[in-house]
Amino acid sequence: MSTGKLVVGVTGASGAIYAQRFLIQAAQKFEKIYLILSEQATQVSLQELGVAPKVNPFYSQEWLGAEYPNIELLDRKDYFTPPASGSFRHDGMVIVPCSMGTAGRIAHGISDDLLTRCADVCLKEGRRLIVVPREMPMNTIMLRNLTTLSEVGATVIPAAPAWYSRPKTLEELADTVVARILQNLGVEQDLMKQWMVER
Template identity: 60%
Template sequence: MTDGSKRLVVALGGASGAIYAVRFLRQAVKHYDEVYVTMSRNAAAVLLTEMDIRMSEPPLGSDLVGFDAPQIRFCRPGDFFTPPASGSFRHAGMVVIPCSMGTAGRIANGISDDLATRAADVCLKEGRKLILVVRETPWNLIHLRNMTQLAEAGATILPAVPAFYHQPKTVEDLVDTVVARVLQNLGVEHDLMREWQAED
């Protein structure tokens, strides 16, 4: 039986910022043997609108990352019998990227109306790593309270806020600063950006 350390669950929400999911998945398949991916109803539309990515039917890992990726295993959003929906399925953690405030709100309040929210709920009840890459601004009071509730429940709130100290030259450089922080929070070594070093 595997200890789950080489398995990852990834949910693509319907928020703007599909590039974060694509860039993250390109890194994830380098570090994990199994990457279970579920997409919200709106995620495919956002991928098409923002990145001209049209998902196949059935979907393929190459649709998202641009190369053959047998590590990616797609799970239907309404399939509650798939492994990530079960607490007995061990894995290294789950990343919701990008995460809409609607998805975050449902997770915060224990509403499991699709596989993404169910798998996230499982992470919280089993004490597993759950990272939410939220993509919204500004935040209203409901958003703030949901974020507090999620943090208290054990989730890591990782807003899609790029860094600039490494002097990014492209949009991809900016996106990769967020991807790097996700990998760091998963305990994965990467070379996407240099660590901050104080000057002598």
């Protein structure tokens, strides 16, 4: 049964646009988003988008183009927050984009901050965990870590956009990945139509 609550982690892999586009969609589809940013996520967003999320207090207008009061930013060092515990029910967690460092820490059970702890909780509770990794090329350690995550129940959706819908803007290109994340969460989306199916 859906709780309408989603945990979203954003790390310092390249692809801040995926986080931006996904959060805009997720904020409209879920009642509540618990957002956790790694320290590097802010730096990469600034580098790639020229804008970083405002924190203390969290303010999404500049970063996401509108204010979404249902997005709550959690302190990544604060474990006194609902998703840190398996007792809290939610619809799962999406880590977008997911750095190789974060993927490796999760694959090896190193829950050293709230983001990796929440992922750990999803895996131990059998909840949906979607990771959107980005790196190229990948070494064998990275590939093994992603395989481990897949083996223990996470869904790996690489930040590898599709071209067959002929996206015309960077946003449309990024949305081909965002659409797959939403689809995997079981959420209706109209960013990308089904292949060979009329709308």
